[in-house]
Amino acid sequence: MLVNVGDLYLGWAADKEIFEKSDHGGVVISLMRFALRERMADVAISIDKKEGSRFDVMLKAVDNPDEIKPVGSLHCVTPGIAKFLREYLDGAENKRVILVAKPCDAKAMIELAKRKQVNIDNVIVIGVNCTGTFRPHDFKKMAREVFGIEPEKVVSEEIEDGKLILKTSDGKQLEKDLRELEERGYGRRENCRRCETPIPKMADLAIGKWGARDKKSFIEVCSTKGAELLKKAIEKGVIFVEKAPEESIKEREEKYRRALEEARYWQRKTIEHLEKMKLEERLEYWTSQFRRCIKCMGCRDSCPLCYCMECMLEAWRGYVKAGELPPDRLFPIMRIAHVADSCVNCGQCEDACMMEIPITSLLFTVNSKIREVFKYEAGMRLEEKPPLISVTDKELKIPDVELKPGVL
Ligand code: SF4
Ligand code: SF4
Ligand code: SF4
Structure with missing residues (x-):
């Protein structure tokens, strides 16, 4: 055959x-x-x-x-x-x-x-x-608060035609509208909602x-x-x-078309939330988010793409001061700059962040801009080189290509 x-x-x-x-x-x-x-x-x-x-x-x-x-x-x-x-x-x-x-x-x-x-x-x-995944803690909370069941009773969960369907060990099938759940703050991880x-x-x-x-x-x-x-x-x-x-x-x-439509809805929401703010407010928003950072390195350690043996975030490299909390603004900027073009929106960094900093929203915003300018979609085609290591002179002349704070 x-x-x-x-x-x-x-x-x-x-x-x-x-x-x-x-x-x-x-x-x-x-x-x-x-x-x-x-x-x-x-x-x-x-x-x-x-x-x-x-x-x-x-x-x-x-x-x-x-x-x-x-x-x-x-x-x-x-x-x-x-x-x-x-x-x-x-x-x-x-x-x-x-x-x-x-x-x-x-x-x-x-x-x-x-x-x-x-x-x-x-x-x-x-x-x-994959139509999306849940953080275990969030799922358990949702099972109890919204579905009224103990999470251990769930034997399978499915996302089908905009519904979250849970089957339980006593043979019940419970379902809720996924969009409605997510508007109320339950549901899938935020990166998954935006996943295309x-x-x-x-x-x-x-x-x-x-x-x-x-x-x-x-x-x-x-x-x-x-x-x-x-x-x-x-x-x-x-x-x-x-x-x-x-x-x-x-x-x-x-089904693919509908999943994409849903992803775009959540993408627009992420961008609109940031675009509503003036530039200074946006800067203050991100600064205040990262002021909560405890420099645990969880985001770096869980990211599949952070692999440098001699990471620039380590104090001995001389960019980020040892023992300083919250770390200098350079800390998140450096990590994001290192992975922005290749971020695959897996959400591992945000899952690892015990301070619940919305890291993937920031990465999504930066990554969208990179995608727009370089027409590069991370992780899709082996033969395409990551733009930030293969940028051409012509591309460097495109307005905003320097990713000034105004695009974040
Ligand atoms: S980001 Fe990963 S886990 Fe989430 S929906 Fe996309 S493929 Fe699934
Ligand atoms: S979402 Fe991006 S930055 Fe975060 S862990 Fe995944 S690839 Fe790394
Ligand atoms: S996981 Fe969160 S708290 Fe830890 S270093 Fe990263 S941003 Fe900071």
Whole structure:
């Protein structure tokens, strides 16, 4: 069977047990196990619930296919897969790795590959659709205050057609309008609300439930690596596929269009909130936010793209004074300047910030401007160089290209 880049399928696992135990046909787990068995990868990154909890997971590098277990769709955890790959598997320099990634993880890997921090040729990225994730603490609060249930009773959560749907261990299904929840301050992480990449087309395979039928998964083949893996898995009878019917393709496109519309709504809100302020007020707003900074370095340490061995934020580098709290304004500006062009909007920095500084709003605003000027979208195409290290003389003449405070 020929499998080509751009092909669209509905697929499901041949193994009955995997099919039954999985939410959407078991394609992801079957492909990962298959890649290890067939020696197409040396190691897989497995995701496991910690002590069975939906609110905490562990990442493990495994070479035994049986250690990869179905965990279902988890919306209340955001493991940093790209960071794990770079830090614990040496960026796949000497090992072939297969992993499952949300779109923002896949984008981070592409940005790291551009900086020679990940050997992307050695990585098979199985991308899974993502409509947003929740901070565990916020989700638990919402479950209690809005849904009136104990969070431990939730066995699955889904975001579908603008609704958040929770299923509970006693067989109940509860749903609420997501926009309404988010206007009230509940719901997804703020970066997720603004996210424009629900389908991981930058991965090797993009797998999701949009457009799928009968517990199957919708599969888009996005690279030759993805095509090769899928082809072999089909030939060996590990995965069954059928060409995606026209109505499935249309349904997926329509859901994508609506997700994008929702993201743009939240993007506009972020920008309008800042643009309402005069320039001095905006400066005061950000200064007061960063006045709360306790220099814990959580934002830097959790960011998949902050990898410098000799970080400029360390006091010994001489830019930020030791023992000074809050740190000088240079502190956030330096970090943001370092990652602004390549920020993939993963939200790890904001999750790590115990002072709840809205870091991703600032990054989004700066990044939008960079996107507008350089037509560069972080993490989407391996062949495009990050603009702040490859700026041309012509681009430097575009008004506002210096990203003066007025654009933040
Ligand atoms: S930013 Fe949020 S919605 Fe977008 S891919 Fe990442 S986790 Fe999913
Ligand atoms: S700066 Fe924050 S949102 Fe951007 S890539 Fe780093 S952790 Fe993710
Ligand atoms: S995580 Fe928050 S408090 Fe910690 S250094 Fe970063 S901005 Fe400051």
